[in-house]
Amino acid sequence: MMSGKHYKGHEVSCCIKYFIFGFNIIFWLLGVAFLGIGLWAWSEKGVLSNISSITDLGGFDPVWLFLVVGGVMFILGFAGCIGALRENTFLLKFFSVFLGIIFFLELTAGVLAFVFKDWIKDQLNFFINNNIRAYRDDIDLQNLIDFTQEYWECCGAFGADDWNLNIYFNCTDSNPSREKCGVPFSCCTKDPAEDVINTQCGYDVRAKPDPEQKTYIHVKGCVPQFEKWLQDNLTVVAGIFIGIALLQIFGICLAQNLVSDIEAVRASCLFT
Known part of the structure; x- marks a missing residue:
């Protein structure tokens, strides 16, 4: 027993x-x-x-x-x-x-x-910019970048001009794209009255003066916006x-x- x-x-x-x-x-x-x-x-x-x-x-x-x-x-x-x-x-x-x-x-x-906070920031900047270059190469990557920019209300790694790295959005004279000197729609400030997303809202916006750009797009970069979000939600993240x-x-x-x-x-x- x-x-x-x-x-x-x-x-x-x-x-x-x-x-x-x-x-x-x-x-x-x-x-x-x-x-x-x-x-x-x-x-x-x-x-x-x-x-x-x-x-x-x-x-x-x-x-x-x-x-x-x-x-x-x-x-x-x-x-x-x-x-x-x-x-x-x-x-x-x-x-x-x-x-x-x-x-x-x-x-x-x-x-x-x-x-190594500064090193991490540099790596994050490199990572985002590398993916900006490949924005149109893959639909999943494109959706991820758009979600990130919409969620954190940001544009590029440290600013909208980071989109010059992309062959479709850069402002060079040799760029034949209709999206030249623009940004993706996910950078645009949202109008609460709009039910349908205007995917052309970022066209030619970076050809405008800097003060005027703020009325159309988010000018803050995703790296500083992520840092701010992390500080605001530090207790939850921890x-x-x-x-x-x-x-x-x-x-x-x-x-x-x-x-x-x-x-x-x-x-x-x-x-x-």
Whole structure:
């Protein structure tokens, strides 16, 4: 007959086991969904039929974000689900170590971002300008830039003139584009009375004097606007990151606890 102490320990193991399984199956399904969305987007753009076209885009392809996040979630969810359900200590240890590495990378990134703020700002400026050049090359990138400029009410990295980097919007005499000396519609100030977006609202706007431009478009850059948003929402952002960190630590502790219980049960069986 099993003693009360052993029975209680077995019951706790079952609770941890099925909690880890239930939590990770949600994580695993979300990973599958993200991967599915990413592959579907690449299929629509013809990337899957021509893999070499991955390198054609000069800027950032947002599909990569879905694939990387989905891949990490899929691997973690799979290891956590199967490890807990089958009581596989190897998969549970892999889950703990992988989650620990992600936590360490997040912590390192946070510290480096705080210490090297100016360098991060320069890299963000380079990243945005690089994507401005590729604005018309990919519809997903275009939608991402438009969303960013609309949400933060900004234009370019540090100002509307950053759109001179794009071959369609630059102000050079040799530019035959109708969008010459303009900006995308997402830079425009919105008229609450307008129900339909005027996609031509940015045409020729940078050919106007600077004071006049302010009545048509947002003249502040996205880097300073992002900094302002971060300062205004610092408590919320910090709370989210702390919540994610605590969730990761909690997951690592639960997995290690379950590994210890499994190994203890196996050891007791050897000596029974």
